[in-house]
Amino acid sequence: MIRFNAFEMNCVGHQSPGLWRHPRDRSGDYNTLAYWTDLARLLERGGFDGVFLADVVGLYDVFGGSPAAALRQATQVPVNDPLLVVPAMAAVTEHLGFGVTVNLSYEVPYLLARRFTTLDHLTSGRIGWNVVTGYLDSAARAMGLDRQRAHDDRYDLAEEYMAVAYALWEGSWDDDAVRRDRAAGVYADPARVRAIRHEGPHFRVEGVHLGEPSPQRTPVIYQAGTSPKGRGFAARHAECVFVSGPSPQVIAPRVAALRQAAVEEGRRPDDLLIYALATLVVAETDAKAQAKLDEYRSYVSHEGALALMSGWTGVDFSTLDLDAEVRHVENDAGRSAMDNVTRADPSRVWTVREVAEHVGIGGIGPVFCGSPATVCDALEAFVAATGIDGFNLAYAVAHETFADIVEFVVPELQRRGRYPMAYRDGPLRRKLFGRDRVDPAHPAARHRSVTGAA
Ligand SMILES: Cc1cc2nc3c(=O)[nH]c(=O)nc-3n(C[C@H](O)[C@H](O)[C@H](O)COP(=O)(O)O)c2cc1C
Numbered sequence: 244m245i246r247f248n249a250f251e252m253n254c255v256g257h258q259s260p261g262l263w264r265h266p267r268d269r270s271g272d273y274n275t276l277a278y279w280t281d282l283a284r285l286l287e288r289g290g291f292d293g294v295f296l297a298d299v300v301g302l303y304d305v306f307g308g309s310p311a312a313a314l315r316q317a318t319q320v321p322v323n324d325p326l327l328v329v330p331a332m333a334a335v336t337e338h339l340g341f342g343v344t345v346n347l348s349y350e351v352p353y354l355l356a357r358r359f360t361t362l363d364h365l366t367s368g369r370i371g372w373n374v375v376t377g378y379l380d381s382a383a384r385a386m387g388l389d390r391q392r393a394h395d396d397r398y399d400l401a402e403e404y405m406a407v408a409y410a411l412w413e414g415s416w417d418d419d420a421v422r423r424d425r426a427a428g429v430y431a432d433p434a435r436v437r438a439i440r441h442e443g444p445h446f447r448v449e450g451v452h453l454g455e456p457s458p459q460r461t462p463v464i465y466q467a468g469t470s471p472k473g474r475g476f477a478a479r480h481a482e483c484v485f486v487s488g489p490s491p492q493v494i495a496p497r498v499a500a501l502r503q504a505a506v507e508e509g510r511r512p513d514d515l516l517i518y519a520l521a522t523l524v525v526a527e528t529d530a531k532a533q534a535k536l537d538e539y540r541s542y543v544s545h546e547g548a549l550a551l552m553s554g555w556t557g558v559d560f561s562t563l564d565l566d567a568e569v570r571h572v573e574n575d576a577g578r579s580a581m582d583n584v585t586r587a588d589p590s591r592v593w594t595v596r597e598v599a600e601h602v603g604i605g606g607i608g609p610v611f612c613g614s615p616a617t618v619c620d621a622l623e624a625f626v627a628a629t630g631i632d633g634f635n636l637a638y639a640v641a642h643e644t645f646a647d648i649v650e651f652v653v654p655e656l657q658r659r660g661r662y663p664m665a666y667r668d669g670p671l672r673r674k675l676f677g678r679d680r681v682d683p684a685h686p687a688a689r690h691r692s693v694t695g696a697a
Contacts, residue, residue, distance in 0.1 A: 245626055245661050246633030247653075248342065248485075248518050249286050249645055252297040253325045255317040258522075258606035258637040260547025262539060263317055270641040274323060276331045282642055283332035286339055289649030290663055292675065293340025294332070295373065295465070295485065295518075295635055296325035300346050301382025303554035305576075306546075307561040310381070313554075316547030326358060333366040338666035340674065342371040342465045342483065347404045348397060349377075349386045353448055356411040359462045360454030368458025368670025368679065373465035374480065376401050378576040379554060394575050398472045403443045405480055409687040410439040412460045415452035431455065439690075458670045459679055461687045469497045470578035477515070478504030479686055482676065485635050487520035487579070487607050491628035493587040494519050497579075498630045510684050516675060518635040519625070522605025522644065524612040525651045536604070536612045539639045543603030549595070552602055555580035565596040583607050605637035615655035622652075623661065 255270045256263040263270050272278040286294055302320050303313040313320050329341045341362070345355060362370040376397035377383070383391040392400065420435035441448045466481035468474070474497075477484050484501055488494045498519075502512035524539065526532040549560040557576025563569070571585035584593040584607075593601075604610050611621040622634065638644035656662035667674045672681070681687040 244633075244663060245622060245656055246516065246518065246663075247289070247291045247648070248633065248635045249282070249291055249294045250297065250520065250635045250637045251282065251294050252319065252322065253328055254319050254322040256547075257297070257319070258520075258551075258608075259539075259543070259604050259639045260316050260318055260551060261544025261603065262542045262639055265539065265542045265640050267643055268640045270638075276328075278641075279328045279332050280335045282645070283336045283339055285642055285645055285649060287336045289645070289653045290666065291339065292633070293342050293369075293371065293671065295342040296328070296344055297373075298322065298325045298344040298346065298375075299379055299382065299554075300349060300377065301379035301385055303379070303550045304381045305557060305559050306550040306553035308559065312546050312550040312561075316544045316550060318547045318550045318554075326362065329362055329370065330365050333369065338369075338674065340369045340371060340463070340671040341366060342373050342463070344373040344375055346375050346377045346382070347401055348392070349382065352404050352407040352446060353411065353450060353453075356408045357453045359408075360412065360452070360457045360460075363457035363459050363462060364454070368672070370459070371463035371465050371483065371671060373467060373485070374401060374405070374476075375467065378557070378580075380557075380575075391575060394470070394578065395472045398468075398476050400445050401476060402479075403445050405686070406443070406690075407439070407441050407446050407448050409461060409690040410441060411448075411450075411452040412690075413681075413687050414690040415439050416456050418456065421455050459672050461681050461685075463671050463675065464687075468579065469501070473578070474501055474504050477501055478508045478510070481515060482672070482681075482685070483516045483518065485518050485520065486631070487635075488583045488587060489601060489607055489609055490588060490591070491625055492590070493583060494625075494631065495629040496587075502630070510682075514676075514682060514684070516632045517630075518633045519629065519631045520606060520608030520637060521622075521625070521634045522608060522610045522637045522639055523618055523622075523648055523652060524604075524610060524639060524644070525615060525618045525647050527614065527651075529613045529617055532613045532617075536610065536639075539604060540600075543600070545596075545599040545603065548599045548602040551606070552580070552598055560595055560598070563595045565599075566594050569593045569595060569598060580607065604639050608635075608637060615651040618652055619655045619659060619661075622656070623659075
């Protein structure tokens, strides 16, 4: 089976800088409820596993040393809170999952754990957390730091953060703690609820989790870092992993390394569902699809694309000649973004111009363009070449790109027996993995048997 996620963000244009100017693009309506409820209904009609909401808490101000280009081009700014649109989407759907990005570097674990518990209740167990640590110094400065933590230290902090969150979700309330016994006048049995006690280098927490047990308790954990340190984190914690790169040559070794790392952590290779970034431009015929893509491309903003790339990599692309070759640099921004256009595929050399053109539609992932048959052939070939489980689909034009996928691609994949015909019932984790609670081999499960009363 090939699985689909929709890649979205509570902002304008997300991964296709400049296309907000397209006359049919709706992403400028991101600050209305109808934008999100229409999207949710559409994706559920197409049997998508979920909508994955990206987020950043800073501005893309690396390009030209200022946020001017990002602001001009709506390069992931303005950006609203991703968690707050989830209840509206949940209210109009029954099955769609919600993988929501929250950067833990600037959130208190005790409060964030409660927000996820709240959403797990309100979505009937359809919430997931894309755990990120950020890559923008602008975010760190806005939060009172001089710069962000060093790359690998961010993952160390994340490791401790997860232990606190798991203890709150899994260890504070027993399964039978909530009695709701009207006759006895007992809502919750105090003997079955306890404070978690954590003391580590970054966090000291003593407290009872504020929310009562939700359907999944721990949200489905998503992760998207593929540096060696990021991969280790994913191998321990992630249930779903998002990878991105321009070609199977870049993606395949990352997928193999992730599954191998999961095995080294005592998990099974298929305990990870891996989704690769891609954008599909599809129409009745190859010629019509190509015409559509050409028209989309005429709206691409190169400045916006390079502002994005500069933010992801921490390298100011405005200082480079458009025809210069992109060379590898290591710094404290994201590592995989730079690798994608440098050392991940030594057979391919990228100029700055080529990066701008490529990133302009759907970010750093590939664009598959053509008739339903052509696109489905390409998707099947990509899966066979990489070992991924599905695609994290970006849009060129909101919501037209997803509407085309639901109309053209999903039925063709179903006809080929490569796409689910219906959702499974139950929480997101049951739909994806056949169980409501984390697998016993997952580190969250270790926090289940805490003893001692509050
Ligand atoms: C498909 C995809 C989506 C991502 N979404 C976000 C996001 O929404 N917010 C964020 O701060 N980082 C996001 N990231 C960045 C990762 O969380 C991570 O910081 C980045 O890939 C660098 O990690 P690495 O150096 O371990 O590779 C995303 C990465 C990928 C591949």
